[in-house]
Amino acid sequence: MHRRQVLTAGVAAATGFAVVPAAHASTMDAESQASFDTVMAFMGAMGGGDMAAMDALMADDMVWANEGDKDMPWIGPWQGKEEIMAFLGVFNDNWQTTKWENTDQFAIGDTVAIFGQMNGITKASGQEIGEFTFGLRAKVRDGQVVLWNWLENSYAVSKAFHGG
Secondary structure (H helix, E strand, C coil), rough: CCHHHHHHHHHHHHHHHCCCCCCCCCCCHHHHHHHHHHHHHHHHHHHHCHHHHHHHHHHEEEEEEEEECCCCCCCEECCCCCHHHHHHHHHHHHHEEEEEEEEEEEEEEEEEEEEEEEEEEECCCCCEEECEEEEEEEEEEEEEEEEEEEEHHHHCCCHCCCCC
């Protein structure tokens, strides 16, 4: 199997972004709706393991920001398509999503916010994290994602990663 095929299958399995419901709000202006649609398409491509679609939806200077315990090999920030694609491979090698549920999502202009519940297993320890809340702040420019600012309970994730 080629590296891209392994990464494609692995990202879908690791992220658990298999189903992303479409959402349209009658109060959303055209720019907000376009930003929202771009972010949801990116999330859907990630969940489906569609690396070509992800690549097309990523700005060349995209930043993927996630903070936390630097002992966890997937903690960023990551900048540019090449670094982000490499990060996704590392993430796949270290994480398995067992639950993913978007509960709230909205957009204002170029900014999209998504909140939800998730759970996962850190492969290093084999420990389940326990259900936790996540947040995402994304920015869109010219139909491409330029910022993917991931927020999660990094303490619980770190604790599971270290086997505690």
